[in-house]
Structures are given as structure tokens and as C-alpha cells.
Amino acid sequence: MTSTRESTTVELRPFGDDDVAPAGLLLAARHRAHVRSQPLLAASGTAGVSDADPTAGVTEASRAAAHVAELWTAAGVNGWAAEGGDGLCGYLIGMPRRGAAWGPNMWVEAAGHAVTSTDLVAPLYARASESWVADGIVAHYAVVPAHDRTVLDEWAALGFGGQHVHGIRSVDPGLDPVPASGVEVRRARSDDADALAELDLVPAEHQSRSPVFSAAPVPDRAELRAEWATGWADERYPTFVAVRDGVVVGATTCCLLVESSMHLGPARPDGAAFLGFAAVLPAHRGHGVARSLIAAVLDWSRRQGCSSLVIDWRSTNRESSRTWRALGFSETFRRLHRHVAY
Numbered sequence: 001m002t003s004t005r006e007s008t009t010v011e012l013r014p015f016g017d018d019d020v021a022p023a024g025l026l027l028a029a030r031h032r033a034h035v036r037s038q039p040l041l042a043a044s045g046t047a048g049v050s051d052a053d054p055t056a057g058v059t060e061a062s063r064a065a066a067h068v069a070e071l072w073t074a075a076g077v078n079g080w081a082a083e084g085g086d087g088l089c090g091y092l093i094g095m096p097r098r099g100a101a102w103g104p105n106m107w108v109e110a111a112g113h114a115v116t117s118t119d120l121v122a123p124l125y126a127r128a129s130e131s132w133v134a135d136g137i138v139a140h141y142a143v144v145p146a147h148d149r150t151v152l153d154e155w156a157a158l159g160f161g162g163q164h165v166h167g168i169r170s171v172d173p174g175l176d177p178v179p180a181s182g183v184e185v186r187r188a189r190s191d192d193a194d195a196l197a198e199l200d201l202v203p204a205e206h207q208s209r210s211p212v213f214s215a216a217p218v219p220d221r222a223e224l225r226a227e228w229a230t231g232w233a234d235e236r237y238p239t240f241v242a243v244r245d246g247v248v249v250g251a252t253t254c255c256l257l258v259e260s261s262m263h264l265g266p267a268r269p270d271g272a273a274f275l276g277f278a279a280v281l282p283a284h285r286g287h288g289v290a291r292s293l294i295a296a297v298l299d300w301s302r303r304q305g306c307s308s309l310v311i312d313w314r315s316t317n318r319e320s321s322r323t324w325r326a327l328g329f330s331e332t333f334r335r336l337h338r339h340v341a342y
């Protein structure tokens, strides 16, 4: 199929193995623009690269091509390419994720799309989604740079809404939030298992309600208790608890970002830590408990040699949106979602 855009003719065709390297160049250019708006993402392969440098982009392009190649070898993947007079000018690759909670799905990951012109987003998605929907794949996800409002608008016009936000902040000690007085933060101990099981229920119960309406099942308390009987001591996923007046009222778990299965490709800067879980009992919110827990996680992150801390949250979780922004996280990517239904 061909389409005419002003004076340029663009051919849309299925993505193939030979497109991986040129797609890497497009992705590297997109990521370079992203880094200009969010320098903490530079550690994913573009640090110090200047557009004027004739050798610019060799490392970043090969790294970006590696991200595309990784996607392109995933099971069940397919994609479309847009070719203009100067070669590849856009691509879109979908990859299915396992897990009943996602529905019959295709994901356009952070490395799964890049265009030289925003008016290529719609035709690429139109061709790719044709076969997805014909095969009953009606839950579509796209991880899109948060700084590019024009591209976000293109996805919104295609029926995609905000579902999830990725955020990042520096671990520079000069920017640390000040812990609240009256809140003691310490590493979890074996006798915290009951309190941790109770706190582990908090996000699931909170997000099962309006306006999040998460479909994720609320876990069973006894199973959580059994997990926390040993989980409190896991060094890969260290847990901190917050104590007020002698009672554990909040908890958080962190790790290195490489442990996360959700932050992939350009959404995974080197040297990043990840905050994977945080909860405060309802009666103790608004007293700086999360602020105190984050201060401890930032300190742990620095000790691991990390330069940034990454987090993600549901767009519809208003407490999360307010808290993480107030605690210095800025948006890097938005996960958009479209359910083709009615």
C-alpha cells in the first residue's frame, strides 16, 4: 500500500529482519530528543551525544537496534514499516504479554515504535491493528515518551487513553526529601511479617475501587503472610518499614531496575534503582510517611551506585499521582491503553 503525504510517497509494508538496523537509527533519534527533555534517561545509551558530532549516534544506534532486535525475536511479535524516498521513516512493532490481567493483548513497547513524522503513527497503527483485531486481540497497549505531546495526541486520536505513568528522579543527596519527625524508618524484620501482609493488601484494595477499577485480584491475606515470613529478608528486594508511635504504618520495597519486567529498552536507563511497592495505612496518610520511606530508598539506591530512582503508577490512582510528583518524580513514559470493544 502507498500513501501520499504532501510531496513524499510513503510505502507501508510488513516489518522485516532488514528493518532492525534502520529502526535502531529512528529509535536512537527519538530517544536523543527524549533525553534533551529528561537528562536522567541519558544513561540508556545517549549520554554526551551531540547532533553535530559526525561520529554521533554509533553507540546509541547500535544499542537502540539491539532493543529493536530483542523485541523482534519475541514470540508472537509482528509489525509494520513505513518506507519513504530516503529509506525507513517509521515502524511499529507489537508484542503480546503473558498474563490474564492484560486481556487478549498486543504491546507496543518503548522500543517498538519511532517515526520521522507524527502523521505516520495513525497509518502504521491502522495496518498493524488490522490483523490483531481480526485475530481477536482487542487489548492494545503503547509505551510512549511523555514529553512529546504531538505524538501523544496522535495516539489519543486513535482511541488510546492514559493508563500508567513511568517516573524518574535523581538520587542526588542535595535533592532528598526531608523525613517527617515522629516517623522512624528501618529495614524490615521477621516480626514485621503480619504488618507487611496487611500493608501488602493496601494497594490492591485501594486500586480495586473507584476511580482505578483495577482488574488485578486482591491477594489472599494468609498467602501474603506466608510470603512475608521469608520475604522481609530478601536482599534483592529490600523492604523498609515506617514506624509511628511504635506501630508499623507503612512499607516500601525496592530493587535494581534490571529486576523489573516492565521497564524495557529506552525505558531502562543504566544505573537506576526501582521502587516497586509502597503503602501507608489509611489512618496515617498525609503525615510524611511515604516521604520518609522514599528518603530511605534514595539512600539505599546511592549505596548500590545508582544515579536515578524509577517508579510507575496508575494514572487513575490519584494518591500516587500527587505523592510521586510531590516527591520529585517526573514523567518519562506513559503507557496508553485501548480496548477495542464498542
Ligand SMILES: CC(C)(COP(=O)(O)OP(=O)(O)OC[C@H]1O[C@@H](n2cnc3c(N)ncnc32)[C@H](O)[C@@H]1OP(=O)(O)O)[C@@H](O)C(=O)NCCC(=O)NCCS
Residues within 6 Å of the ligand: 202, 203, 206, 278, 279, 280, 281, 284, 285, 286, 287, 288, 289, 290, 291, 292, 312, 313, 314, 317, 319, 320, 322, 323, 324, 326, 327
Ligand atoms: C501513595 C501513598 C503511599 C502516600 O503516602 P503518604 O504517607 O500519605 O504520603 P506523604 O504524607 O509522605 O506525602 C508526600 C507528599 O505527597 C503529597 N500528597 C500525598 N497525598 C496527597 C493527597 N491525598 N493530596 C494531595 N497531596 C498529597 C503531598 O504533597 C506530600 O508532600 P508534603 O509531605 O511535603 O506535604 C498512600 O496514599 C497510599 O498508601 N495509598 C494507597 C496505596 C497506593 O496507592 N500505593 C502506591 C502504589 S504506586
